Amino acid sequence: MADGPDGVDAGAREDALIELDGVEKVFEVRRRAGVLRRTREEVRAVDGISFRVARGEMVGYIGPNGAGKSTTIKMLTGILTPSGGRLRVAGFDPARDRTRLARRIGVVFGQRTTLWWDLPLRDSYRLVRRMYRVPRERFEANLERCVDLLDLGALLDVPVRQLSLGQRMRGDIAAALLHDPDVLYLDEPTIGLDVISKAKVRTFLRDLNAELGTTVLLTTHDLTDIEQLCRRVMVIDHGRLMYDGALAGLHEVGESERTLVVDLERESPPIEVAGARTVRVEGPRQWLAFPAAASAAPLVARIAEGYPVADLSIREPDIEDVIARMYAMGSAGGGAAG
Numbered sequence: 001m002a003d004g005p006d007g008v009d010a011g012a013r014e015d016a017l018i019e020l021d022g023v024e025k026v027f028e029v030r031r032r033a034g035v036l037r038r039t040r041e042e043v044r045a046v047d048g049i050s051f052r053v054a055r056g057e058m059v060g061y062i063g064p065n066g067a068g069k070s071t072t073i074k075m076l077t078g079i080l081t082p083s084g085g086r087l088r089v090a091g092f093d094p095a096r097d098r099t100r101l102a103r104r105i106g107v108v109f110g111q112r113t114t115l116w117w118d119l120p121l122r123d124s125y126r127l128v129r130r131m132y133r134v135p136r137e138r139f140e141a142n143l144e145r146c147v148d149l150l151d152l153g154a155l156l157d158v159p160v161r162q163l164s165l166g167q168r169m170r171g172d173i174a175a176a177l178l179h180d181p182d183v184l185y186l187d188e189p190t191i192g193l194d195v196i197s198k199a200k201v202r203t204f205l206r207d208l209n210a211e212l213g214t215t216v217l218l219t220t221h222d223l224t225d226i227e228q229l230c231r232r233v234m235v236i237d238h239g240r241l242m243y244d245g246a247l248a249g250l251h252e253v254g255e256s257e258r259t260l261v262v263d264l265e266r267e268s269p270p271i272e273v274a275g276a277r278t279v280r281v282e283g284p285r286q287w288l289a290f291p292a293a294a295s296a297a298p299l300v301a302r303i304a305e306g307y308p309v310a311d312l313s314i315r316e317p318d319i320e321d322v323i324a325r326m327y328a329m330g331s332a333g334g335g336a337a338g
């Protein structure tokens with residue numbers, strides 16, 4: 001497709017803000033193969049991925065460690081150049097138009113800050129304003145909104161190094177939004193946060209998406225992030241898109257299981273109950289797996305009838321577990337992605 005004179009893809013569909021067609025990234029790595037000999041090997045970090053994200057969508061991008069998520073995000077921001085395929089964000093070729101694209105996107109990495117460590121938040125934000133040349137009025141309005149909704153008022157004069165992880169994360173999210181980006185990439189935005197901070201971040205992101213229509217691509221290992229924020233989820237593994245659809249569908253494809261953790265009053269033989277199987281016994285504690293789609297209430301009632309129950313809790317399946325089950329069932333690579 002021909003690019004216009006300003007580098008913007010003339011034919012870009014306005015509704016598809018992010019477009020990937022057969023995108024690949026191959027790294028060449030040199031490995032030691034003896035005392036003097038080194039061999040070259042190719043790592044196909046992203047292996048022919050195609051998807052579209054429409055303006056205003058909030059999509060989860062998940063997969064096990066080393067699946068290719070960060071490499072995809074780096075290509076979407078223009079930090080890395082694809083080895084093959086076609087990629088457009090807001091009509092731009094990210095690697096070619098990195099500077100201009102930077103004004104349209106915001107990026108938050110949970111594991112590291114983009115803020116200035118020694119500066120108070122307020123000064124970091126002033127630098128962001130200058131970097132992106134945000135008009136003063138717009139900057140002030142955006143800052144006020146973020147400060148209000150992310151509860152940053154009391155933190156603005158605190159140096160970043162003194163902020164807690166949750167405070168710093170909220171500070172980072174605000175910094176990524178001061179220039180009104182169309183797209184926000186979030187890489188593990190709730191990692192290491194306590195329950196209250198997680199809830200604050202999630203509520204903010206939901207409101208941001210609903211009120212301003214900001215398109216969000218979210219990478220996370222926390223299935224609750226996805227459940228609470230994303231209607232659509234894409235699963236990547238070994239550089240390939242394995243699933244693209246609703247989260248509920250992913251549970252069905254993987255036939256995922258929840259775990260009921262039962263603390264008995266005393267050590268007992270493995271619990272035998274219809275609708276669940278005991279997968280682990282450690283002293284008076286037992287773990288029972290049951291289908292994620294089933295209700296836990298009747299199961300709990302049956303166990304309480306027959307066993308001396310002291311306490312109970314339920315563990316949701318994690319993403320790795322769901323993906324592992326997709327593989328085990330041989331449905332990976334089936335018709336779901338596309």
Ligand SMILES: Nc1ncnc2c1ncn2[C@@H]1O[C@H](COP(=O)(O)OP(=O)(O)OP(=O)(O)O)[C@@H](O)[C@H]1O
Binds near residue numbers: 043069
């Ligand atoms: N610069 C690089 N040089 C060589 N190999 C790389 C490079 N960057 C990534 N890789 C490899 O590409 C593959 C995908 O890595 P990537 O960081 O994209 O995965 P990820 O899904 O983000 O994982 P995680 O959840 O652990 O962050 C891995 O095998 C990784 O070792």
